[in-house]
Structures are given as C-alpha cells and as structure tokens.
Amino acid sequence: MKLRANLVIGGVLFALAIFVGLLAPWLAHTDPVMDANLMNAEEPPSWTWWFGTDDQGRDIYSRVVYGARVSLTVGIISQLINSVIGVALGLSAGYWGGWWDDVVNALTNVMLAIPSLIFALAIMAVLGPGLTSLLIALGLTNWSFTCRIARASALSLRSQGYVQAATVLGYGDLRIMITQLLPNMLGPIVVIGTLGMGSAVLSEAALSFLGLGVRPPFPSWGSMLSEAREQITTAPWLSIFPGLAIFLTVLGLNLLGDGLRDILDPQSRSRRT
Amino acid sequence: MTGTPLIEVEDLRIDLDDGSRRVAAAEGVSFRIDRGETFGLVGESGCGKSITALALIGLLRHPLSIGGGVIRFEGREIQHLSAARQRELRGNRIAMIFQEPMTALNPVSPVGRQIAEMFVLHKGKSWREADQLAVEALASVRVPAPERRVKDYPHQLSGGMRQRVMIAIALACGPDLLIADEPTTALDVTVQAEIIELMRNLCAERGTATLMISHDLGLVANVCRRVAVMYAGRIVEERGSADIFRSPSHPYTQGLVASLPRLGSRAALGRSRLKEIAGVVPAITNFPDGCRFNPRCAQATDICRTRAPETDPLEAGGLVRCHHHA
Numbered sequence: 393m394k395l396r397a398n399l400v401i402g403g404v405l406f407a408l409a410i411f412v413g414l415l416a417p418w419l420a421h422t423d424p425v426m427d428a429n430l431m432n433a434e435e436p437p438s439w440t441w442w443f444g445t446d447d448q449g450r451d452i453y454s455r456v457v458y459g460a461r462v463s464l465t466v467g468i469i470s471q472l473i474n475s476v477i478g479v480a481l482g483l484s485a486g487y488w489g490g491w492w493d494d495v496v497n498a499l500t501n502v503m504l505a506i507p508s509l510i511f512a513l514a515i516m517a518v519l520g521p522g523l524t525s526l527l528i529a530l531g532l533t534n535w536s537f538t539c540r541i542a543r544a545s546a547l548s549l550r551s552q553g554y555v556q557a558a559t560v561l562g563y564g565d566l567r568i569m570i571t572q573l574l575p576n577m578l579g580p581i582v583v584i585g586t587l588g589m590g591s592a593v594l595s596e597a598a599l600s601f602l603g604l605g606v607r608p609p610f611p612s613w614g615s616m617l618s619e620a621r622e623q624i625t626t627a628p629w630l631s632i633f634p635g636l637a638i639f640l641t642v643l644g645l646n647l648l649g650d651g652l653r654d655i656l657d658p659q660s661r662s663r664r665t
Numbered sequence: 666m667t668g669t670p671l672i673e674v675e676d677l678r679i680d681l682d683d684g685s686r687r688v689a690a691a692e693g694v695s696f697r698i699d700r701g702e703t704f705g706l707v708g709e710s711g712c713g714k715s716i717t718a719l720a721l722i723g724l725l726r727h728p729l730s731i732g733g734g735v736i737r738f739e740g741r742e743i744q745h746l747s748a749a750r751q752r753e754l755r756g757n758r759i760a761m762i763f764q765e766p767m768t769a770l771n772p773v774s775p776v777g778r779q780i781a782e783m784f785v786l787h788k789g790k791s792w793r794e795a796d797q798l799a800v801e802a803l804a805s806v807r808v809p810a811p812e813r814r815v816k817d818y819p820h821q822l823s824g825g826m827r828q829r830v831m832i833a834i835a836l837a838c839g840p841d842l843l844i845a846d847e848p849t850t851a852l853d854v855t856v857q858a859e860i861i862e863l864m865r866n867l868c869a870e871r872g873t874a875t876l877m878i879s880h881d882l883g884l885v886a887n888v889c890r891r892v893a894v895m896y897a898g899r900i901v902e903e904r905g906s907a908d909i910f911r912s913p914s915h916p917y918t919q920g921l922v923a924s925l926p927r928l929g930s931r932a933a934l935g936r937s938r939l940k941e942i943a944g945v946v947p948a949i950t951n952f953p954d955g956c957r958f959n960p961r962c963a964q965a966t967d968i969c970r971t972r973a974p975e976t977d978p979l980e981a982g983g984l985v986r987c988h989h990h991a
C-alpha cells in the first residue's frame with residue numbers, strides 16, 4: 393500500500409500531540425500552575441522561556457504542553473461517546489428499520505438542525521463549567537454524522553450473504569449487529585471519528601475561551617487564548633503558541649481522517665480506480 | 666426409521682404479498698424426510714425451492730409468508746414457534762448452506778472464528794474450547810493444515826475451500842437436518858463433485874438428513890434416495906431416485922429426464938434442455954388456470970386448462986400430480 397502524505401503528516405502530528413500530552417510532566421520545564429513568578433512576567437520567547445511567559449510569569453511552553461492533556465482528553469473521550477451513541481442508534485435503526493428507524497431519524501434530524509456547539513453551550517449552561525461537563529456536553533452533541541453513516545452501512549450490509557447466513561445459523565439480532573455488521577462498517581466510522589475528534593478539540597477551545605471549559609488556573613489551549621485576549625498586541629506569544637497548538641492538532645486530525653478515508657472507505661477507493 | 670419423520674411438511678402454502686393482493690408462490694407442498702435420509706428438491710429457477718427451504722427454517726420475511734399448512738420437526742409443529750425458539754433450531758438442529766460461498770462468509774472475520782462462534786452460540790462453549798473445536802471441524806471437511814487455516818480470512822481461500830468452511834460451520838453443531846440450497850452451482854465442475862462427495866460422506870457418517878436443492882436433476886438423483894420435482898410452486902412428482910430415471914411419470918419430469926445428457930458432456934445441458942421443454946416457467950402473478958404446466962405440455966387436454974390436478978399415488982410408489990400421468 394502506498395503511503396499517503398496526508399496520512400503520514402496527520403499521523404505524525406496526532407502522535408506528537410499524544411506524546412506531548414502523555415509525557416507532559418517530563419517535557420514541561422516548570423509546573424504550569426504553581427510556578428508563577430512576577431519577576432518573570434511577560435517575558436518574550438527566549439532560550440530560557442521557549443514560548444515566553446504570561447503576566448503572572450508562568451512558562452507558556454509548560455502550559456501549552458499540559459494543555460495538550462485537556463484538549464486530547466476532551467477530543468478522544470467525547471468523540472468516543474459520540475461514536476458509541478451514533479453507532480448504537482444508526483446500526484440498530486438501519487438493521488431493524490420500522491418505527492425505531494423513524495425515531496432515530498427524527499432525532500438525527502433534530503441534532504443536525506441545531507449547530508452542535510450551540511447545543512453543547514446549552515448543556516454547559518445547565519451543568520456548569522468543568523472537564524466532566526465538557527465531556528458530557530461535547531459527547532452528546534456530535535453523533536449525528538456517525539449515526540447517519542452507521543445507518544446507511546447497516547442498510548446496505550444487511551442484505552449481504554454473510555448476514556443472511558448468520559440469520560440462518562441462528563444468530564440473534566444483537567450478535568449479528570456486533571459480529572457481522574459492525575466490523576464491516578468500521579472503516580467509515582473510524583474516519584468520521586477522527587474528523588470528529590478534530591472538531592471536538594476546536595469546540596473545547598471555543599467553550600474554554602468562553603470560560604465554560606476547564607477552570608483556570610489549570611491550562612487548556614482555549615482558556616489560554618481567552619486569557620491572552622487583552623495582551624494580543626503587547627504580548628502576542630501568549631496567543632500564538634496555544635493557537636498554533638490547536639491549529640496543528642486539528643490539522644493533524646483532519647489530515648489523518650482524510651488519509652484514513654482514502655485507505656478504508658471502499659467508496660472513495662472505487663471512485664479513484 | 667418408519668416412526669415419526671424428522672421433518673414433515675403438509676399442504677404448505679407460501680404467500681407473496683405484492684402490495685395489492687396475496688398470491689401463492691407455492692402451494693400444496695407436502696413431503697417428509699426421515700432421520701438420516703437424503704431427499705432432493707429439483708426444479709427450474711424460480712419454481713419455489715428456496716422459499717420452501719426458508720419456510721422450513723422460519724425465515725420467510727415480508728413480502729413472503731406462510732399462508733397455510735403445517736411443518737413438523739420431530740412431530741412438533743414449528744411454523745408458529747416464537748422467534749427465539751426458532752432461532753434455537755436454526756444452525757443447531759437444522760442447518761443450511763447456500764449457493765454463494767463467496768459471500769456467505771464474513772469478510773473481516775477469520776474463518777476459524779466463524780466456525781467457533783457456532784459452538785459458543787449453540788453449545789455454550791467457551792471461546793478457548795470453541796477455537797479448538799473449530800480446528801477439528803475444519804479438519805473434518807478435509808481442509809489441509811487446519812490449525813493454520815483457521816486464521817485465514819475468507820478472501821485467502823478458494824471457492825471450494827470456502828464452501829468446505831461453510832459445510833464445517835453448518836455441521837458444527839451436529840444438526841439433524843442439513844439443507845443445501847444449490848450448494849455447488851457457483852463452483853467449478855471439478856470442485857462440485859468433491860464438495861458433493863464430501864457432504865454426502867459427512868452426512869452419512871453422522872446420520873444427518875439432507876434436503877438437497879438444485880436445478881440439476883442428475884446431481885440430485887445421484888445423491889438422494891428420493892426426489893421431489895417442483896414446478897411453478899407445486900410438487901409435481903415425488904419418487905425414488907432410480908424410479909424417476911427409469912419411468913418418469915409427470916410430463917415435466919419426462920422432459921427433464923429426456924434433457925439430461927446421456928454420456929457426460931454437461932456443456933450440452935443448457936441447449937438440449939431448451940429443446941426438450943419449450944417455453945418458460947410462468948411468473949407467480951401469472952400462473953395459468955388448471956395445471957400450471959399446461960401451456961408447455963404436449964399432452965394437455967381441456968381438463969388440464971380448467972382443473973388443477975390432485976396428487977395421485979403411483980403403484981410403483983411415489984406421487985404424481987397430473988390428470989394424464991403415465
């Protein structure tokens with residue numbers, strides 16, 4: 393199989409983000425919260441302070457490194473929740489059809505009609521700020537595409553010979569869905585999931601920017617941007633580095649999703665050949 | 666055994682709901698298969714063989730449904746069993762293999778896993794035990810190096826190997842009845858013979874009754890003790906395999922037998938058959954009145970065009986459905 397540029401670059405960027413998040417305690421130069429020192433306030437980037445410092449003298453590099461933890465936790469976990477919900481609803485709707493399909497379709501249409509960030513905002517307003525609320529809010533609001541794909545796949549897969557053979561062999565509905573349908577639709581689901589992770593990282597940044605995310609002083613890229621707002625002209629490094637981190641992570645996930653689509657999605661494969 | 670037959674079908678009718686009305690896709694279908702017996706169902710494509718098989722395992726789905734009649738398994742009526750009870754029978758007591766070994770296996774699952782799943786599902790085995798049993802099952806269908814082959818995915822196997830895997834899956838739980846619906850139609854002629862031989866041996870060894878379905882009378886009569894010939898949704902003749910060759914009674918069967926190649930040469934089959942029985946099978950929605958074979962029958966008379974014949978027992982044994990049977 394030929395390695396594709398988008399797959400490689402995307403994979404490397406995503407792996408880098410994971411690596412940074414996992415090894416944050418070793419990579420960071422200082423504690424991202426405790427090591428404030430007004431003597432070093434608003435230092436520009438230098439050999440000592442790679443990404444500069446903020447108005448409390450905290451090392452931006454260390455804060456960006458720790459911020460990866462929040463972004464990736466939110467991105468991965470909330471997207472996992474979305475994938476599970478989307479697959480469970482879409483797969484069962486496509487396989488069973490009937491009134492259940494109608495219910496799921498109606499629900500999906502509602503979700504598609506409301507921008508997921510607005511929906512997440514509403515949930516955050518009820519739950520209050522914090523990491524758990526973020527996971528719930530973003531995990532419950534972005535499953536409609538996965539659901540659509542899972543439903544369409546189930547519809548087309550259920551007439552496959554091996555699904556009928558499984559019925560003939562006495563498989564129950566649940567067993568058929570899990571062993572025959574799910575593995576055969578995993579490709580597109582993984583693609584959507586990867587892209588969804590990117591958008592979850594962005595949504596986390598947006599919600600944190602609005603002060604609804606992880607509570608300060610613990611760093612998240614979005615809240616760092618928010619805090620840097622007023623100094624954007626005097627200390628631009630405060631916004632540039634967290635912004636760059638968001639940009640590279642989301643770009644990486646999008647490239648990875650694209651690359652995976654090329655190799656996993658039979659439709660785009662047949663379109664190419 | 667002469668007692669209770671393994672499976673007994675009585676006056677089965679299968680309805681096709683075409684939106685506005687119900688038409689009988691099959692009717693008056695009756696036959697019985699004893700324990701360990703091989704029984705064949707033969708007829709041209711579209712005559713209702715597959716839907717009859719699906720009725721037996723409770724898998725007719727809209728627009729098809731059972732419109733009447735009784736299906737007994739070991740003397741117990743099964744056509745009204747709950748979905749869960751029918752599922753316990755399927756794969757466990759009654760197994761089925763299909764024509765398409767290319768598509769009947771899950772492409773993303775190793776074949777050993779697919780065999781093992783039967784033991785987990787129907788016999789309550791642990792996955793460890795089941796994986797071991799899968800190797801044995803694969804060995805029993807004469808797949809070489811089964812302990813390595815269990816890890817293969819379907820696309821790594823030839824058509825013949827896949828059909829062997831299907832047979833291993835179907836026979837995994839030691840079913841009492843194996844339904845084989847055109848099991849070799851999609852395979853090469855040389856492979857066909859091997860697969861049929863394998864199925865016949867395995868079923869004989871284990872005392873598994875077989876319902877062999879095919880459009881190929883020669884093949885079925887070779888394998889089965891008794892044969893039923895189906896035409897346009899009705900069984901028109903049921904005889905011992907030898908009798909049906911020696912003295913076919915129904916004009917349609919006579920045509921089928923006459924169209925069989927005398928000495929080998931299956932390639933000539935298609936052409937000669939067209940010559941022997943002119944015309945085509947009528948569409949379900951368009952069955953002729955009276956005997957459904959009458960537009961193609963050289964012996965048809967007025968009564969054939971108005972009254973459907975009932976089944977008559979033959980002196981030599983067997984049944985035939987024709988007003989003027991031989």
Ligand SMILES: Nc1ncnc2c1ncn2[C@@H]1O[C@H](COP(=O)(O)OP(=O)(O)O)[C@@H](O)[C@H]1O
Pocket residue numbers: 681690708709710711712713714715716717727728729949
């Ligand atoms: N799902 C279905 N919907 C509508 N008609 C069907 C369906 N399945 C089978 N039929 C019709 O029932 C008749 C018998 O089909 P089948 O049993 O598959 O024939 P065969 O003898 O070739 O196996 C055919 O005329 C076919 O068109």
Ligand code: SF4
Pocket residue numbers: 915916917956957958959960962963964965966969974986987988989990
């Ligand atoms: S009933 Fe009449 S039309 Fe039908 S097969 Fe017999 S002779 Fe031919």
Ligand SMILES: [Mg+2]
Pocket residue numbers: 711714715846847
């Ligand atoms: Mg058929």
